[in-house]
Amino acid sequence: MDINHGDITEKNHYIYLWKYPENINGGRVFYVGQGKHGKECKYVRSRAIHYQDSGKRLSYAQNVFNKLIKSGNIPQIIIHVDNLTIEEANEIEKSMIRQLGRRNSNTGILCNLTEGGEINPMNDPEIRIRQLNSVRTPEHRARRSSEAREINSRPEVLKKNIESNKKRWANPEFKSKMIAKHNSPEILEKHRRVQSEISGIKITYEGIEYMSKNELARKLGMSFQMLNYRLKNNIPLDSPKNTRKSS
Secondary structure, three states: OOOOOOOOOOOOEEEEEEEOOOOOHHHOEEEEEEEEOOOOOOOOHHHOOOEOOOOOOEOHHHHHHHHHHHOOOOOEEEEEEEEEOHHHHHHHHHHHHHHHOEOOOOOOOEOOOOOOOOOOHHHOHHHHHHHHHHOOOHHHHHHHHHHHHHHHOOHHHHHHHHHHHHHHHOOHHHHHHHHHHHOOHHHHHHHHHHHHHHHOOOEEEOOEEEOOHHHHHHHHOOOHHHHHHHHHOOOOOOOOOOOOOOO
């Protein structure tokens, strides 16, 4: 795991254990970790949520921890060894993981994804590929999509999102930034491609094939409605823009 350790001789690290409650699996250990004391409080890491990557998917150990909490069973958090240097913490962590073994390598009982030390699990290509593949299955995506739709349709969630958006757009800096982004050449070109793919209707003018009527309208400097009007009424596209039939 990645820890900003600063002075390697400073004894501000510790080893902690996550254990099942005594009535489940005999209270055995299911995770070994190390932490560093903060400036204002101690033992923060032992109670932290462990994310696996920037996408914030919870780690294997954290999922086990959360399931125990939801079922009303409180995991044991044990500070196993305290006042260690970073090197001492790394060695003890690796030694304990090696001794108890890991589930993902079929060598033991721990939910740790690596052999310990300062290794970030998601920097291991095999672990990252396995994690990504586990969320790419059609069944997993369908389940997550239906869950997301159900959650986002709740009145309290809708209200919260609306208030959050209003607050963000009330900030002049955010508003100008978003307007500039949406009007950037890259975004406009992306929208053009999407519109062309959706319409799927190509049109040829003066020997040049355009992907859609929208693209041709932009080329001629007129609105999509004006282009449609002229095409339907056989009005030359290069005639003055204010040309319309008298009613």
